[in-house]
Amino acid sequence: MKGMNLNHFIEQIPLFAGLIDTQIQLLLAIVEKRKYQRGKVIFTEGETATGLYVLYTGRVKIYKLSSEGKEQILHIFGPGEPFGEVAVFTGVQFPAYAEALEGSEALFFPRKRFVELITRDPSMAMNMLAMLSKRLRYFTQLVENLSLKEVPQRLAAYLLVLDNSKDKENTVELDIAKGQLASLLGTIPETLSRILNKMSIQGYIEVEGRQIRLIDRKSLESISMGEKLLM
Amino acid sequence: MKGMNLNHFIEQIPLFAGLIDTQIQLLLAIVEKRKYQRGKVIFTEGETATGLYVLYTGRVKIYKLSSEGKEQILHIFGPGEPFGEVAVFTGVQFPAYAEALEGSEALFFPRKRFVELITRDPSMAMNMLAMLSKRLRYFTQLVENLSLKEVPQRLAAYLLVLDNSKDKENTVELDIAKGQLASLLGTIPETLSRILNKMSIQGYIEVEGRQIRLIDRKSLESISMGEKLLM
Numbered sequence: 001m002k003g004m005n006l007n008h009f010i011e012q013i014p015l016f017a018g019l020i021d022t023q024i025q026l027l028l029a030i031v032e033k034r035k036y037q038r039g040k041v042i043f044t045e046g047e048t049a050t051g052l053y054v055l056y057t058g059r060v061k062i063y064k065l066s067s068e069g070k071e072q073i074l075h076i077f078g079p080g081e082p083f084g085e086v087a088v089f090t091g092v093q094f095p096a097y098a099e100a101l102e103g104s105e106a107l108f109f110p111r112k113r114f115v116e117l118i119t120r121d122p123s124m125a126m127n128m129l130a131m132l133s134k135r136l137r138y139f140t141q142l143v144e145n146l147s148l149k150e151v152p153q154r155l156a157a158y159l160l161v162l163d164n165s166k167d168k169e170n171t172v173e174l175d176i177a178k179g180q181l182a183s184l185l186g187t188i189p190e191t192l193s194r195i196l197n198k199m200s201i202q203g204y205i206e207v208e209g210r211q212i213r214l215i216d217r218k219s220l221e222s223i224s225m226g227e228k229l230l231m
Numbered sequence: 232m233k234g235m236n237l238n239h240f241i242e243q244i245p246l247f248a249g250l251i252d253t254q255i256q257l258l259l260a261i262v263e264k265r266k267y268q269r270g271k272v273i274f275t276e277g278e279t280a281t282g283l284y285v286l287y288t289g290r291v292k293i294y295k296l297s298s299e300g301k302e303q304i305l306h307i308f309g310p311g312e313p314f315g316e317v318a319v320f321t322g323v324q325f326p327a328y329a330e331a332l333e334g335s336e337a338l339f340f341p342r343k344r345f346v347e348l349i350t351r352d353p354s355m356a357m358n359m360l361a362m363l364s365k366r367l368r369y370f371t372q373l374v375e376n377l378s379l380k381e382v383p384q385r386l387a388a389y390l391l392v393l394d395n396s397k398d399k400e401n402t403v404e405l406d407i408a409k410g411q412l413a414s415l416l417g418t419i420p421e422t423l424s425r426i427l428n429k430m431s432i433q434g435y436i437e438v439e440g441r442q443i444r445l446i447d448r449k450s451l452e453s454i455s456m457g458e459k460l461l462m
Contacts, residue, residue, distance in 0.1 A: 085364050127320070139371070
């Protein structure tokens with residue numbers, strides 16, 4: 001009965017959601033269920049990442065310690081969420097501490113046996129790559145939808161500020177990389193490109209390499225004040 | 232010279248950004264550069280996905296055709312962006328059409344040779360899984376940051392509406408799955424959990440399974456009106 005539950009649970013972990021049944025069975029054969037009492041440290045910063053953890057029950061906090069020993073919490077994870085997986089895939093050390101916030105159980109997939117599975121059955125890796133790609137696609141879309149109201153506003157404000165600080169009016173030169181600008185505006189480069197593209201099509205700006213000419217300052221000002229939405 | 236550029240370009244494709252130099256060389260050995268004139272169809276819906284495309288120059292639109300032949304654009308991609316990759320990893324048919332919007336070049340990685348590379352060197356798959364996991368982590372955080380202002384507002388409004396439609400006051404029962412509720416509110420289940428958690432810690436609600444008791448209606452109302460932020 002518990003086995004059935006575990007099977008079902010593993011199928012629903014996003015990373016494994018694209019696997020076929022025989023591949024889930026192979027994972028079930030290598031998984032270890034580990035129990036932690038409240039306050040128990042699961043792994044420490046600098047420890048070699050020997051396996052992938054997925055929280056089964058309870059809650060886990062991921063944190064770093066400052067040089068003065070002060071704790072800085074990075075994440076708190078709940079059931080179904082993987083942790084430390086980037087380090088496991090890369091095969092490096094864990095970059096932070098993990099500690100059980102309450103009585104918790106985690107599924108542990110040993111790295112070595114995981115690599116063996118992929119070696120024997122590369123389609124397993126392909127299915128996992130497919131799932132992660134699919135989720136990334138979904139997230140990209142979600143970030144774009146969430147960004148579309150506020151990012152144009154912040155971008156317009158940024159362009160106007162940049163323009164006012166220059167001698168040559170109405171033409172600004174982007175002085176930072178696009179990735180950095182995207183981060184500054186709270187979005188991703190793909191969305192930033194699409195917003196610049198929309199602003200060009202609407203005739204508010206003209207983009208030529210790193211130079212941006214402000215054609216319709218009035219509209220940019222309205223967008224920057226949140227009075228006008230970019231369509 | 233052109234080879235150098237291609238090398239550098241491939242390294243910067245997010246999926247390949249975690250690969251070591253010898254692995255990039257193996258990719259360079261299997262990649263084909265394909266040119267498309269404006270209007271050229273790159274692949275059609277239902278066609279078997281025989282390889283992974285990454286746009287090198289130009290722009291590509293991804294679209295579906297309705298039964299009446301009407302075009303519905305799903306995405307427009309620019310240089311550096313992969314397309315059709317989910318289908319390629321799964322090894323199924325492309326779910327949509329791809330067409331060059333202008334003169335474009337794409338890098339094509341044949342699926343068969345790609346699988347051979349992974350089979351010979353599983354660490355390549357691990358590195359790609361690491362990169363995608365890392366990006367997903369980043370995106371999860373970004374979605375959370377972008378959601379934190381508006382999602383609590385929408386959630387509070389949803390809970391109050393649900394409560395008003397019930398006989399038993401101050402207790403609502405979530406009648407849809409958490410994933411669906413997250414979608415409805417424009418976020419992901421992980422962020423929804425964190426927001427519910429915050430609302431509980433602040434004493435606004437009490438969650439017990441699917442039942443949510445509204446403890447502090449006044450605060451929920453202020454949040455739903457956007458007058459109060461969830462801290």
